[in-house]
Structures are given as C-alpha cells and as structure tokens.
Amino acid sequence: MKLLSGLPVCAALVPLVFAQTELPPIPADLTTPVQQRLAFNGPMSMRIGWSTFQQLEQPTVYFGESPHAIFRSASSQSSTTYPTSRTWSNTVTLTMLKPYTTYYYKIVSTNSTIGSFKTARPAGDHTPFTMAGVVDMGVFGPDGLSTRQMSYTGKAIVNSLNPGDHTTIQALAATASQYEFILHPGDFAYADAWLSELNLGYINGTQAQGPQIYEGLLEQFLLRLTYLYTRYAGSKAYMVTAGNHESNCLNGKSPGEASCPIGQTNFTGFINRYAELMPETPSTILGHRPRFDTGLEGVYMKARAAAASTSGALPPFWYSFDYGMVHYLMFDTETDFGNGIIAPDEVGGGAADSDGPFGSYMNQQIDFIERDLAAVDRSVTPWVIAAGHRPWYVDSGACTTCQEAFEPLLIKHGVDVAYFGHVHNMQRLGPLANNTKDPRGYNNPSAPVYLVNGAAGHFEGLDLMTTPDQLPNYGIEWANNGTLYGYNLFKFLDRNHLEIQFVSSKDGDVLNSVTLFKKH
Numbered sequence: 001m002k003l004l005s006g007l008p009v010c011a012a013l014v015p016l017v018f019a020q021t022e023l024p025p026i027p028a029d030l031t032t033p034v035q036q037r038l039a040f041n042g043p044m045s046m047r048i049g050w051s052t053f054q055q056l057e058q059p060t061v062y063f064g065e066s067p068h069a070i071f072r073s074a075s076s077q078s079s080t081t082y083p084t085s086r087t088w089s090n091t092v093t094l095t096m097l098k099p100y101t102t103y104y105y106k107i108v109s110t111n112s113t114i115g116s117f118k119t120a121r122p123a124g125d126h127t128p129f130t131m132a133g134v135v136d137m138g139v140f141g142p143d144g145l146s147t148r149q150m151s152y153t154g155k156a157i158v159n160s161l162n163p164g165d166h167t168t169i170q171a172l173a174a175t176a177s178q179y180e181f182i183l184h185p186g187d188f189a190y191a192d193a194w195l196s197e198l199n200l201g202y203i204n205g206t207q208a209q210g211p212q213i214y215e216g217l218l219e220q221f222l223l224r225l226t227y228l229y230t231r232y233a234g235s236k237a238y239m240v241t242a243g244n245h246e247s248n249c250l251n252g253k254s255p256g257e258a259s260c261p262i263g264q265t266n267f268t269g270f271i272n273r274y275a276e277l278m279p280e281t282p283s284t285i286l287g288h289r290p291r292f293d294t295g296l297e298g299v300y301m302k303a304r305a306a307a308a309s310t311s312g313a314l315p316p317f318w319y320s321f322d323y324g325m326v327h328y329l330m331f332d333t334e335t336d337f338g339n340g341i342i343a344p345d346e347v348g349g350g351a352a353d354s355d356g357p358f359g360s361y362m363n364q365q366i367d368f369i370e371r372d373l374a375a376v377d378r379s380v381t382p383w384v385i386a387a388g389h390r391p392w393y394v395d396s397g398a399c400t401t402c403q404e405a406f407e408p409l410l411i412k413h414g415v416d417v418a419y420f421g422h423v424h425n426m427q428r429l430g431p432l433a434n435n436t437k438d439p440r441g442y443n444n445p446s447a448p449v450y451l452v453n454g455a456a457g458h459f460e461g462l463d464l465m466t467t468p469d470q471l472p473n474y475g476i477e478w479a480n481n482g483t484l485y486g487y488n489l490f491k492f493l494d495r496n497h498l499e500i501q502f503v504s505s506k507d508g509d510v511l512n513s514v515t516l517f518k519k520h
C-alpha cells in the first residue's frame, strides 16, 4: 500500500538535498523561535519548547481555540543554555486546556507565526488512534539525511535513498494527518558524528571548530523537525527518551577532549532541550513550575526536586504518560539501572563514557518503574507500551545488563510491547520472556512483543544483520536486513487489538504488518 501516493502535500515537499552541513544562519531577529518541540503534559496541558539565539526574560506563548482568538497566555522564566550552545532553550507549559482539542498558539516574538496542536486524548478514551514511532533518526542536509554516510564493517554501505525519495522526516511530515503523535526513544541528530564527517570531508572546518559544528548539526536536526511541525499538519507532540548518541564522546572514533564538546557530554544538550518539556507523571495537569537559575545545574536540580516530590519520574530520562487506551513508560537504558548493575554509559559501562547517574539514589528509576507499572489501571489504559533505547532481544549486540535490569519488571507487569532502536534495521520478535518464545505467539501472549527499529536513517547508515546461522535461538519473526529506512505505525484498534506496521520512508510502502491480540 502506498500511503504517500496521491497526497497533494507530497508535491510541496522539497526533494532530497545532498550533504550541506553548515551552521544554520542566525536570524537577524534574535527572538525568532527555532527548533520547536512539543510534549503532552496530561490531557489538559501541553508543553511548548523552542530555542532562540538570545536569552528570553520571560518566554511566553499566546493560545486559544481559534486562530483569531489567541488571547490566553502562559509564561515561564525558563530560558537556559550551556557553554557550547549557540541557542537558549525556552519552555512554557499551557494549562487548563480541554482534552483532545485543537488549539492555536503563537510564541511571543517579533518574528513568529501561528501554529496549532491537539491536546492528548484522556486516559480511558478507547477511540482507535495511530501513533508513529521512530528511533535513531539523524540529520545532515536540510532535509534530514544526505546520501552520504559512513561505511565500515558491519554497516550496509548502500544508501537506499535516491534523490526525490522521502527521508523519514519528510515521510512523517507528508503523512502527519495519519498519526496523532510521535514517540522517539533515543538517538537524535547524530551530531556526535561530526568528527567522522569532518575527517571524511563531508563538512568543511577544523577540529577546533568541533563545538560549533556539533551544535550546528543538532540545530539542523531540530530545524527539520520544526519544518515538519509548521509546514504540514500542525504540530505533533514528540515524546522522547535518551539514547547513547545524546552522550557519546567516542563516536568520533578519536578519543580526547577535542571530540567531546560540552553539549555532547553527559546528555547536556538533550537535558537542555527536553528536561523541562517531558511530563513528570501521567497525572500532572498543573504545569506551573518554580523559577530556577539558568544553567544546567538548575535544570538538574529542578528535575530532581520535581521527581522527589511526585512519582520518582525523572524526565526526560524516565517518566510515563497516558494517551487514550495506552499507558506509555519511557525508560533510560543508558544510566541508572540500580541494584548494582552498571549501565552502559556510566563509569565502567561498555560505552566507555562516564555519564550520570541522574537519580537522587541508584534505584530511583527501577523504583519508579515498579510503582508506575503497578499503578496502571488496565480497565482505563488496557495497553501498556514500554520504550527505551537499547534492546536485549536482537540479532546481535544485545544489552544484557538492560535485560537484567528491566525485563523482570516488564514481564511482571504485563507490558504488551517493548520498543527499542540502537541497532539500525527493523526486527520484530515474537513475545518473549527469559529468552523463550511465548507459545501463544500474537494470540494473547503473557510476554511482551519486542520491536527493534533503529532504521530511521542517519550518518552511520543501516546495520546488516548477522548471518542466519548466527541468529539467536529465540527467533526473529520479521526483519528488514539493513536495506531500507523506515518507521513504525502503531494502530490501537480497540482494547484487544493492536496493529503494528513497518513503513518504508522513501515511498510509504507498508512492508510488514501484524496484529497483536490481548484479552486484557
């Protein structure tokens, strides 16, 4: 099925442009909102995030139910930056909204336009809906992905995009009316690949300019998402958690100070843009937050204070939210495993980074997940989806410490689907528990179904899978072996049926579809 064909909006999309990695221009009007971001904060509240090339005294958004009546306003004092950033991150929380209602908004600036969004469906609304999922999505050129990418052993050298094909960002833009929001569990932009790109001559510059190049790539990625938001179907909430590329000093393949701009270490750029934006708990409807100091420490401290006083959630790393018939748990496979298990990005972890921990105590994330999943009322939200970055069921490179830390909780609380990326192809696995297939398959299993889809497209290219004789014995139901960029659509049909699709970004072909039945 060609989802994209016949959509007039496609014609308006700019065709794929080849690598052109320059710093995005600084607008003459420094109040111009760039890098827009949106998140649900319960069904009656929305968070709007954007960046500016100057600090704002009081970031403000006007809003209302008609584009001609945007008379209500919300403000904050949240305008923060970090040493290597060119921009300040601003976040405002709109409250007292109606659930599942379209609002129009204008970020206060002498150079902004009116946008729109729809608030979340309240928990317990069992109307069918579709959600889009992407993982591992990067940027090079103005349209999201160039045809140039790194090639090294184990990676598919072939880039499946030809000029005119849609990148994943373009596909999500062109089809935005077909889904209600986007889930992205980790790995944004791949700006940490700047040194490799420089060494390959894909970027002009010197290594000393690394911090600017890194920030420029990060900005470009978010600019393309803004383009998605503002040019096509109104803004979509974009719910995120961390991946290793939000903090990955060694990805330049040359360890050392120069390959690690500050924004790239310890999730700094990610925290700056998303800590204020993601919700603390599913039940948070009042979003007013205390003033805090600018600078990173303020962000950490505020997030911690919020976490301590509520559920133990620590957005943007671990938190949860409800949407209609679904409870979403977002969790952090990079740090904070608790119970003495060393997480991959921590000191001593496999990634050779030394990041986090972020919790106020080591078991904060695990305790949060336990409490959060135990509190789900399945009559209200029959479906439970857990999303993190590093998979443990995958053809190779499984995160066994992640499995040790999280799988028991997912099994115990009957999580329906666990969603990951990190490995750059699409693999769908039958329901699994303890490395064993649930004999019921997709017909009311008790174990979670596992999806790995790091195929959104980015500089590192797609991963080839191991040879069939090396595949793990629990089996893979369906895979796209490093040949196509794509994303997932999750179609929640009713309380018992969930259709999961893998869609090819370039042309909208639905390459795989399966329906999971749960009695719930």
Ligand SMILES: *[C@@H]1O[C@H](CO)[C@@H](O)[C@H](O)[C@H]1NC(C)=O
Pocket: 027, 028, 029, 030, 032, 111
């Ligand atoms: C106003 O914003 C647009 C993009 O939103 C930008 O292209 C333009 O340069 C901005 N104008 C000024 C004067 O900064």
Ligand SMILES: *[C@@H]1O[C@H](CO)[C@@H](O)[C@H](O)[C@H]1NC(C)=O
Pocket: 019, 020, 021, 201, 202, 203, 204
């Ligand atoms: C690098 O700069 C040269 C000279 O200005 C230009 O011709 C070339 O296209 C640039 N390359 C990239 C990758 O931007």
Ligand SMILES: *[C@@H]1O[C@H](CO)[C@@H](O)[C@H](O)[C@H]1NC(C)=O
Pocket: 266, 300, 354, 355, 356, 357, 358
């Ligand atoms: C990373 O951030 C956390 C939380 O603020 C902090 O405890 C830790 O020391 C930082 N790690 C490094 C290496 O800066």
Ligand SMILES: *[C@@H]1O[C@H](CO)[C@@H](O)[C@H](O)[C@H]1NC(C)=O
Pocket: 411, 433, 434
């Ligand atoms: C998984 O295996 C562990 C140890 O082998 C066992 O304690 C646990 O009960 C098993 N869980 C399930 C759901 O089979």
Ligand SMILES: *[C@@H]1O[C@H](CO)[C@@H](O)[C@H](O)[C@H]1NC(C)=O
Pocket: 464, 465, 466, 467, 468, 471, 481
């Ligand atoms: C994936 O493709 C590569 C390259 O063609 C091949 O070597 C490998 O066996 C394939 N793996 C599977 C599981 O088909």
